[in-house]
Amino acid sequence: MGRSKLAKFAAIAERENVIEPGDALYGQLRGKWRELHFENNNPVVLEVGCGRGEYTIGMARMFPDTNFIGSDIKGARLWKGSTMAEEEELDNVTFLRTFIEQLEENFAENELDQIWITFPDPRPRDRDIKRRLTSPRFLDMYEKVLKPGGIVHFKTDNEALFDYTLEILAERKPKDLLYTKDLYNSDLQEHTMGIYTTYEKRYLGEGIPIKYLQYKV
Template sequence: MARSKLAKFKEIAESDLVLEAGKPLFENIKGKWHESYFQNDYPIILEIGCGKGDYTIGMANLFPNKNFIGVDIKGSRIWKGSCLAQEQGLTNVAFLRNFIELLPEQFAPGEISEIWITFPDPRPRKGEEKKRLTSTRFLDIYESLLKPSSLIHFKTDDLALFEFTLDLLKMREAKNLRYTFDLYASDLQQNTLGIQTTYEKRFLAEGQTIKYLQYTR
């Protein structure tokens, strides 16, 4: 029988893999992720809008000497990712349940080494531009938390969102910007580590092309 949302919320409230409001560490983790959570000094990589944590889990398996944090506000999605991490015995994974715009409350400047933005809501309606996870205000937040010369990756199926993001990055004169409108026909495919999210698999099955870009802070 499928667990109800209330059951899932109860499980993540009891999980050491999930930080959310009400947990002591949630309020005091800023600048202390290495010492207070991971207990190592390995680089920290974020997956923004992680959903079920496909990239978080996938990268954690590929790189045991790095730490990975999936960030999302949807508790039922984070529940799935935290369950998978626990089942696989991963010790280099955490999930942060919070709004993306509040990241500066949980991370200090320079605490992050890399960021992945994977298939966010395209927010296509007029007037929703500021809510897009690749809008100016969000890019400013990401870049404020990253170490110098760190990579930011972005994957989407949505052409309008990709063009919006690409135009913005060109205006910002983003460094080392590389991009493709068809990832699987590009040599940039190797940069995405062979990981596909649940949404990505669905879009590919529907015959859509995947767009990808990367740049450095």
């Protein structure tokens, strides 16, 4: 591991806006994020696979009365988001370093109001289907930790992953499903709040349309 990454890992280990394995609070906030961490009763929104936290930070800026959690396993990526949150003094955002497979170890049933999945690895190989963040096992997890009526949002540039997700959802018959294969030429733009990730800007620059869907559990 390079010195830069080591420095970033050391930095996030000292930050109050990052929860990771080894912290006293890791795994102890399940069912108590509002009470023990945010110290309010505001809605809680999770971004899974948040990377550098651009979407999490963007939403936190826009909605100060909502709590946002960005989750990713890559500590060097979380360093960027947590740094921006510190610099902007955003006290309604935090980051959780964990594997998405451990979602239910960190969140209780009905604890979350929304989940965002933004530009995940498409996992195109058949042997990796179960690792896709919109595969049935992950959708089951999302439905458990979301409150009734909670919303799942999904953005991607990858048409094969988007089609796969629609096929899975067709079998599950979700409530109030909305979707488009060309977000920025649709009337669903308002749901994504005009927040662009670095990858999204790159895809749009290459002429690749952005796909988006949302549904309620």
